[in-house]
Amino acid sequence: MVVLLAFTLVPFATLLSAALQPATEPPQGLAWPSISQWSNFVDAFRAAEMTPLLVSSIMIVVGVVPISILIASFAGYGLALLRIPGGRWILLVFIAGLTIPFESLITPLYFQMKALGILNTRLAVILPLIGIFMPFGVFWMRSHFVAIPAEVSEAAKIDGAGPWQAFWRVHFPLARPAVASLAILLFLWTWNHFILALVLIEEPTKRTVAGALGAFQSQYQTQVVLLAAVSVLIMTPSIVVFMIFQRQFSKALLEGAVKG
Template identity: 85%
Template sequence: MKRSQFLPRVVIALLLLFTLVPFITLLSAALQPASEAPRGLTWPSNPQWGNFVEAYQTADMTPLLVSSVFIVVGVVPISLVIAALAGYGLASLSIPGARWLLLVFIAGLTIPFESLITPLFFQMKSLGVLNTRFAVILALIGIFMPFGVFWMRSHFVSIPSEVSEAAKIDGAGPWQAFWRVHLPLARPAVASLGILLFLWTWNQFILALVLIEDPSMRTVAGALGAFQSQYETDVVLLAAVSVLIMTPTIIVFLLFQRQFSRALLEGAVKG
């Protein structure tokens, strides 16, 4: 094997090991007997798989899972539609002030998330949706828009202008060109953006804690803080709950990893 091929593989193997070790450590901690304190990366001789059932029941995760799914369904599709339309408009249509609008979205990427929590609280209160899931949905859609629009615009800009010209010659208007030509070509970008939005929404807990007072209406990640404050000495159950929260995100990424990798590779080649 050539040295130029060996070094990249070693780096990839080290990165994979660096990624898997924390998860394996967390899993091993979740399988320890409840009476024992986990000690690093030590696989238990008698794994206690029942810890996951106990953690699920103790945290009462069923309403939290329903709430998380409701919020994800409210955030991801709407964000994808708005981001795709706005990205296409900024990239392909002659919109007055398009460059200034793009700068506004780029500026939105630089705003620290923590600085938005207090304004969002009062904004949702003025809209009358505080202490409801719609407060989290509206807030996350707004927070995700700068990145989503920038992501989709980057894809549409990379499409050759000949594609749009061919659509115009065939008599397609802006909407038909978007729906029949550009959007099918943007499926990898839309799919990868959808994965990112799902991961960010599912793992969101700060907004759920601030904007929703009822613990049963928060996200599963938001419940982890309350669970930890109540059972801060029970490390085993905390690890079990953490694994349960992480599992859906891992499944989604494994199912759609090809689309995600394809979008990144296409961006790298076109860039």
């Protein structure tokens, strides 16, 4: 595990050391600078004009994550605990969605968003991401609801709760670890997503911070220190969110392992 941890941390350490190098000196791998240039992050923040990009990324995340969790929870609950006609076939369709290469969807998504008249808007990224994340989200939430003991549903039914009341008052509160872990994954995937933002949005300020990195790289490709500083700034929110909610994520994984 120590070896695997080293393979994971070395690239991040290299990137951070490169971001702290003097702008006039080329980065030298893991060589830590004698004087750390923390002002490089301020220069990178200003050069990349990250304030509108951060606002745009937050808006896209807020549009994708809650709606995806809600729909995935409804579908997972229905496929796991309700007798839906053809439920197994519906589940197979969602599982098949996990096997579709994302790159094959970019071109049809472009023409579909253009036909809907929402090209070059954040909605053009939000709607496809919700659909792309749905197969995994449904599969994730269904796995949680299937693991709930049948006695819980029977007790709710005896108390007079219908499927809707049982979901909101019993099953969804019990699904907090699964919902929290799914929210973390969706946040990370949405925050770091850049392909759809580059293809479907022409105005740079409406893209995600990760999507703007490609345009920034082409403009400052010779300034490696500045590129490294921007990359660190883009990665920081993802790392912070994961560190804050890692207990919920681990709890959901362990809960599924025990109940499975």
